[in-house]
Amino acid sequence: MCIKIMKKNTIIISGLTVMMHLSLSCNKIQDVATDLLISDEQEIELGTQYKAQIEADSDDYPLYTAKTDYNQNLVKYIDSIGRNIARHQDDRDIDFTFTVIDNDTVVNAFAVPGGFVYIYTGLIKSARNEAEIAGVLAHEIGHITNRHGAKQMVKQFGISTLLDVLVGDSSAVRTVMDISSGLLFLKYSKENEFEAxxxxxxxxxxxGYNPSGMKTFLEFLADMGGGTASKLATFLSTHPPTDERIKAVERIIGRKSSDIQNRSITDVKYSP
Ligand SMILES: [Zn+2]
Structure with missing residues (x-):
């Protein structure tokens, strides 16, 4: 894959070649190449194409549409939590959208490059408080602000194929936009999970939230395990709750003031 990047992008590559001499890993070079060669606008365009694929596939991704007042309130509630968090980050200046997928048997959430976050009703139902929902949404926002999805796409397909998608090359579009085999950005590296x-x-x-939500949600799911494992398998397989990861979050939170650590935790206002 690195060789492919070098062949196809010779102008940039003099810089990347230098970095190779500094012993950066292939993954790191691909991440640097993503930042250099895929602009925010291009990432949003790729994400928008994915979003269209997802939302056209109502069998696998049935949207929780706002048919009733209660549904509307739930959709608005999730959207308001997500947008509020997105507004308070200043790592990336892009718009975020938050969409609820109507499937109570899937406990998961995922982020599509460009600012599109999806959360299943199964996860909203499993969350025990608003801080846990906020924790999951903030984690998915973190994948987007750190461009993990775009970086994953570059590793999977190579930059030249992504650029072909952006100019409308139909075979590249078919290759990259094939969501039938599962969304590639559901599987991130452990380093990506730490970063998010x-x-x-x-x-x-x-x-203004208690920051422990994602951690307590992971611990809760891991503790449940056993008989309900199949329902939880998706989230746990896409967000492995390694002890290492939980301890890393505990260390970060542990360095914060007691006021932050003791912030109140409110109930979930609307559940599917
Ligand atoms: Zn994640």
Whole structure:
């Protein structure tokens, strides 16, 4: 993959070649290349194309549409939590949208590059308080602000294929936009998960939440395990709750003031 980047982007590559001499890993070079070669606008365009694919697939991604007043209130509630957190981060100046997928059996949430966050009704129902929902949304926002999805796409397909998608090359579009085999950005590296956790803690604090929500939600799911494992499998497999990861978040939160650590935790206002 690195060789492909070098061949296809010779102008930039002199800089990247230097970095290779400094012993940066192939993954790191691809991440640097993503930042250099994929602009915010291009990432949003790629994400918008994914969003269209997801929302056209009503079998796998049935949207929780706002048919009733109660539904509308739930959609607005999730959107307001997400937008409030997004407003309080200043890592990336892009718009965020938050969409509820109507499937109580899936406990998951995921982020599409460009600012599109999806959360399943199964996760909203499982959350025990608003801080946990906020924690999950902040974590997904963290994947987007750190451009993890775009970086994953570059690793999977190469930059030249992504650029072909942006100019409308139909075979590249078919390759990259094929969501039938599962969304590639559901599987991030452990480093990506650490980074999204770390960003989420800062965003939650700035927004005024108790920052422990994502951590307590992961612990709760891991503790439940057993008979309900199949329902929880998706979230746990896409967000592995390693002890290491939980301890890392505990360390970050532990360095914050007691006022922050003791912030109140409110109930979930609307549940599906
Ligand atoms: Zn994650």
């Amino acid at each position: 956790d770390s960003s989420s803690v800062e965003y939650l604090i700035k927004t």
